Amino acid sequence: MNPNTPVYLKETASQTAGPYVHIGLAPKQAGFDIFEKNFGNVLVTPETKGERIRIEGRVFDGSGHMVKDVLIESWQANAAGRYNHPADKQADKPIDPTFRGWGRAASDFDTGVYFFETVKPGSVTGRHGKPMAPHINLWIVARGINIGLQTRMYFSDEEQANAADPVLNGIEWEQRRQTLVAQRTERNGQTVYTFDIHLQGPNETVFFDA
Numbered sequence: 001m002n003p004n005t006p007v008y009l010k011e012t013a014s015q016t017a018g019p020y021v022h023i024g025l026a027p028k029q030a031g032f033d034i035f036e037k038n039f040g041n042v043l044v045t046p047e048t049k050g051e052r053i054r055i056e057g058r059v060f061d062g063s064g065h066m067v068k069d070v071l072i073e074s075w076q077a078n079a080a081g082r083y084n085h086p087a088d089k090q091a092d093k094p095i096d097p098t099f100r101g102w103g104r105a106a107s108d109f110d111t112g113v114y115f116f117e118t119v120k121p122g123s124v125t126g127r128h129g130k131p132m133a134p135h136i137n138l139w140i141v142a143r144g145i146n147i148g149l150q151t152r153m154y155f156s157d158e159e160q161a162n163a164a165d166p167v168l169n170g171i172e173w174e175q176r177r178q179t180l181v182a183q184r185t186e187r188n189g190q191t192v193y194t195f196d197i198h199l200q201g202p203n204e205t206v207f208f209d210a
Helices: 020-024 159-166 174-180
Strands: 052-059 070-074 100-105 114-119 135-141 149-157 183-185 190-194
Touching: 052 149, 070 114, 100 114, 149 174, 174 183
Parallel strands: 052 190, 149 183
Antiparallel strands: 052 114, 070 100, 070 135, 135 149, 183 190
């Protein structure tokens, strides 16, 4: 055999995460009480400052079918617009010690609905000192998704701030921008923002690189 002849190896077969995502990351919903402290979808305590809101929605695949085994993580600023993280240098904004800003939700196996109980975040100062509209960062994993998807959720009642947001303005088409905007409603005296996520198809949600 000629040593200069290139050798082509066959690709190793890949496999998606399967149902073990819930057992490892959200075991309580999967019926396993194995962690002393479960990281859940309720981010607030009675002492947390800010407007209480509920975020809920469903995740759809490219065929329009609901995906019922999704796990979503959220990361957000507090009501003053500051993250509970040492990398946030906005010294002019207070940290709320009663609000961790991070949550994990799994969709309901029957209805497909996920939800978070949290507070509406304030505006964060972004790159070059430009303010960003209030938003929540989301990370999505599920069976059939080999790499977690990252997106943002904005608020429909923040039209002026959304219009000036540098990230939203970086999206060329208005129709695509709207895939990142959650709609506000009131239900039994509670503020609810509905944010459905489309993994593929004509209504595909905008996703971002890490």
